[in-house]
Amino acid sequence: MSDVSWSRRHVLAADDWTKEEIELVLDTTQPMLEVLSRPIRRAPPLRGRTVILYFSEASTRTRVSFEIAAKTLSADVVSISASGSSVEKGESLLDTVRTLEALGGDIVVMRHASSGAPYFVAQRCNAAVINAGDGWHAHPTQGLLDAYTLRRALGSLDGRRIVIAGDVLHSRVARSDIETFVPLGARVTLSGPPTLMPPAWLRGGAPKGVELEPDLDRALDGADAVIALRLQRERQDAGLIPSLREYTRVWGLTEGRVARMRDGAPVLHPGPMNEGIEIEPAVAHGPRSLIESQVTNGVAVRMALLYLVATGEAASAGERAPSLEAVA
Amino acid sequence: MATLLGTDDVRRAIARIAHEIVERDRDLPGIALIGIRSRGDVLAARLRDAIRANEGVEVPLGLLDITLYRDDLTRIGYTAQVKETRIPFSVDGRTVVLVDDVLFTGRTVRAALDALTDYGRPRAIRLAVLVDRGHRELPIRADFVGKNVPTALGDDVRVRLAEADGLDCVEISKAGGAA
Incomplete structure (x- = not known):
């Protein structure tokens, strides 16, 4: 043994x-x-x-x-x-x-x-x-389960580019995902409103293996997977986003947007989802979704x-x- | 290091056990083989091939990792890696032949019996081993044995199989010997 x-x-x-x-x-x-x-x-x-x-x-x-x-x-x-x-x-x-x-x-x-x-x-x-x-x-257990889910879907994380979209600032999931994915050889692209990004990361202090791309469409182009983060509505009193409708229009994961990724590239979400805000129901329950297997x-x-x-x-x-x- | 069984001895032992398994129950369609990792699975596949060649019947083959059922997990002082178990058939009502390379204390077989009961209720469970080296610590015996070998408690008996080790043989290193 x-x-x-x-x-x-x-x-x-x-x-x-x-x-x-x-x-x-x-x-x-x-x-x-x-x-x-x-x-x-x-x-x-x-x-x-x-x-x-x-x-x-x-x-x-x-x-x-x-x-x-x-x-x-x-x-x-x-x-x-x-x-x-x-x-x-x-x-x-x-x-x-x-x-x-x-x-x-x-x-x-x-x-x-x-x-x-x-x-x-x-x-x-x-x-x-x-x-x-x-x-x-x-x-950390969310980071590990996301890594497991992606490894199973993609074979390996080595050389893959994973997009994490949404409210990174308040997200312990995003931090743990980065800590888990990068040692496995993946690159992470963060995309979300600048007001919801860690200020130090915006100033060039992002962790190794992480890049910021504020334009979600560009971030998704050719990506190997996307993880949509929950918009933490209970933490939005500070006026960090103009309105929910505006957020959904610019940062919501739609079928059109996820189609910019590689064929079959999976969609993850740590839950609980705000369907219709950070992710469209058609995406959350569509063929790319691994949310239930997560x-x-x-x-x-x-x-x-x-x-x-x-x-x-x-x-x-x-x-x-x-x-x-x-x-x- | 002395050789207990050479390549031809291993081949003959497996061929004989394959015949004995079929003779024992005479219910070929009801038999399934489950090999215990990490040499029993190789032996079980050989037995499956031998039964297919002799009888023209493909018996189902499973693979069992007993790590989660060990009784010494917190005593061994290192992390025992859990590996995959794959039993792609129902064990209910079948005669399951557990296959392992060496029968020693019997604790591995005890763990395998516990694990199997979590998969259902076989009609019967038999045990086939390539080598029985004695020194049982539990009331367990094998139904099919390739070779009984008297050993000292500290001896090291090692089964090598071509699929994993490049050649077939069974070797023994005496306790305290120069390897």
Whole structure:
């Protein structure tokens, strides 16, 4: 049996991952999809482990995706959200997580509105932490599932040009996509309103492998795939776009626009979609759309990460979560 | 390093096991072969070819990776890579012949039995191995054996097959020997 090295304790962002680490996750995702296709969708590697889903920010698909992933690998799953928990009573993030860990959590999957919150927790508790999205910063499992979906559709990301269209400024998905795609050899073209681009990137400070093309039609010409980002309407109070109608006219993905890409080039969207705003229904549900397979692949990618974190070298070193004396 | 089975010995053992599998159940259409990665799958394909040549029947062939079912995942200290499992038929009601290269502690077979039950309910499960080297840690035995080999616990028994290794043979390195 050939074996490989996975030494990461936590999954916080993919910004310092090697190509080999990313490929190991993607290679492990493939057999996890097979598990999901079986008559009995269950395998035992996380038996006796507890995965705590701690979501302090709204999420349905990511939370459910992690829950199915953990349960398929036979973990016990405890799910809590900020509302209805002691967070409402003023408990600090650290106290909440320490308590959860003392209750026997081996892995904490967390989503938080503050960028960096998972790092804060990972430095201060013994459970493994998986970032399920923190503020504008990172959403590493989304980047990995998008990379898996594209690799499956295109064969490889090496030498491919991927367009990410829309509100990049507020998008942790865009950041994680870039961090995952570029080490695999892809180039990324960002296209969206200048007001919704990170100002430093507009001034020439974009990450390696990334170029900006404000004209969406030009960005799409000959591209290998496009990822439409959700227009975060809850973050548009600052007057960054003139109007939704204007946004849709200039930045909406239409059938005519996606036809500028290479034949059959796929369309992705991290969801939830504002159909009719950043993407036309005909595109979202058309022949190029991989949006539904992104959902299935997301479960498999999260299974792969849970497996690697729970059984990798860092986990095998005996760092199980401490028992109740930690809260005493 | 001593050779336990040469190329011709491996060929004869596979041919004999192919006959025994058919004789044992006499229900050729109900038989399926599932090879355990990463040498059992090669052996299972050889058995399928042999049965086709002898009987003119194509028995279904599957491939099983047991990594997720190992009982030592958190003890081994390294990451065991999960590979693809492919069982492109229903195991329900079939006689499934599990195929592996070496039968040793029996833990791999235990894991494979657990994995198979997640695919359905076979009528029966049999076990075919090229080499049985003893030292079982679980109450498991093979139905079809190429060669029984007495070994010391620390010996290293290695099956080489042309598809993966360039040639067919079975070798043994004695424990503590100079390789």
